[in-house]
Every structure is written in C-alpha cells, then in structure tokens.
Amino acid sequence: MKKYYSVKAKCGHVGRSKCIYIVFPVMAENGSEAATRVRKFGRVKHDHKDAIAEVNCISYSEYRLLKEQNKKDQYLHCHNIQDQRRIPNFDERIQDDQYLLSSEKEKDKKNLRYRQKRAKILERDFMRQIEEIKESGVGIIYYIGDTHFSDERVKRLTRIPFSSVLKMNEAIVKNWNMRNYQKDTMMNL
Numbered sequence: 001m002k003k004y005y006s007v008k009a010k011c012g013h014v015g016r017s018k019c020i021y022i023v024f025p026v027m028a029e030n031g032s033e034a035a036t037r038v039r040k041f042g043r044v045k046h047d048h049k050d051a052i053a054e055v056n057c058i059s060y061s062e063y064r065l066l067k068e069q070n071k072k073d074q075y076l077h078c079h080n081i082q083d084q085r086r087i088p089n090f091d092e093r094i095q096d097d098q099y100l101l102s103s104e105k106e107k108d109k110k111n112l113r114y115r116q117k118r119a120k121i122l123e124r125d126f127m128r129q130i131e132e133i134k135e136s137g138v139g140i141i142y143y144i145g146d147t148h149f150s151d152e153r154v155k156r157l158t159r160i161p162f163s164s165v166l167k168m169n170e171a172i173v174k175n176w177n178m179r180n181y182q183k184d185t186m187m188n189l
Contacts, residue, residue: 004063005034019097025066139183
C-alpha cells in the first residue's frame with residue numbers, strides 16, 4: 001500500500017556552491033523509495049551524497065497541501081536565470097552548499113600542495129642547471145627586476161620577517177653577496 005511522504009531535497013541552479021531546499025510530496029511504498037524518486041526530480045542535486053535532507057511520513061491532507069505549495073513555487077517552474085531573478089525575495093531562500101564548499105576547500109588544499117611540490121622541483125632543477133653552468137667555467141647572465149630596496153610598501157603588503165626596511169635591505173645585500181658572481185653578469189632592470 002502506498003503512503004504519503006514529504007522529502008526535503010537539496011536543489012541547484014541557484015549559483016556556484018549554493019543550493020535551495022525544497023520539500024516535495026511523494027507517494028511511495030516506503031521512505032527509501034520516496035527518497036530515490038525525489039533524487040531523480042529535476043533541479044535536485046541527485047549526484048550529491050546529501051541531496052536528501054529528510055524524509056517524513058505525512059497525512060493525505062498534508063500531501064495535498066504540499067502539492068499545492070509546490071505548484072505555486074515559481075522556482076520549480078522557471079526556465080532560466082532571468083525567470084529566477086524575477087521571483088520576489090528569492091535570494092533569501094538560497095543557502096551555501098556545504099557539500100560543495102568542503103570539496104572545493106579540499107581541492108584547493110591539494111592544488112596548493114601540488115603547486116608547492118612542483119615549485120620545489122623546478123627550483124631544485126634550476127639550481128642544478130646553474131651549478132652545471134658554473135662548473136663549466138662560463139658565466140651566467142642574471143636579469144633582475146625591482147629589488148624593492150627601501151620600499152616601505154613591501155613591508156606593509158607582505159609578510160616579510162623584518163622589523164624594519166633597513167633590516168630588509170641588509171638581508172637583500174647579504175643574500176646577493178652570498179652568491180659567487182665573479183664570472184656572472186647582473187642586469188638590474
């Protein structure tokens with residue numbers, strides 16, 4: 001025998017990393033079947049693990065009332081973003097999609113780790129090539145952009161570990177002089 005269920009589902013097409021929850025009325029044998037059916041509805045984020053927020057058994061009168069409410073819900077009947085924008089107070093219904101936000105943060109972490117690892121490999125490879133050139137006895141031509149000597153903005157805009165600009169200048173000169181540039185040419189642009 002079929003029963004009546006209300007299924008709260010996460011719906012999309014409201015912006016990146018955003019969602020809207022809609023309660024759908026469904027007739028089904030059990031709650032699991034009701035959830036499966038709603039997962040296949042248009043606009044429901046069917047590929048998300050948390051697409052179904054809750055399933056409740058309801059009375060026939062509640063079922064009919066929910067059906068009427070959904071008939072009047074303009075979001076369920078709009079065909080494009082322009083229709084959606086015309087819905088009064090629609091932005092108030094939109095929520096952050098925690099599923100997407102957490103997966104995006106994880107992607108960002110993995111991407112950052114990858115970029116850091118790749119930068120280390122490239123730096124190591126570059127330093128090896130420089131050492132090979134130095135061992136061959138040929139000088140290297142270095143092109144340097146702005147060294148930012150005495151630039152107060154660098155201290156303000158970055159997280160440099162210097163207490164003053166003077167200390168930063170001293171560190172730049174010290175690092176510059178640590179290199180063996182006897183055969184090398186430095187081009188400060």
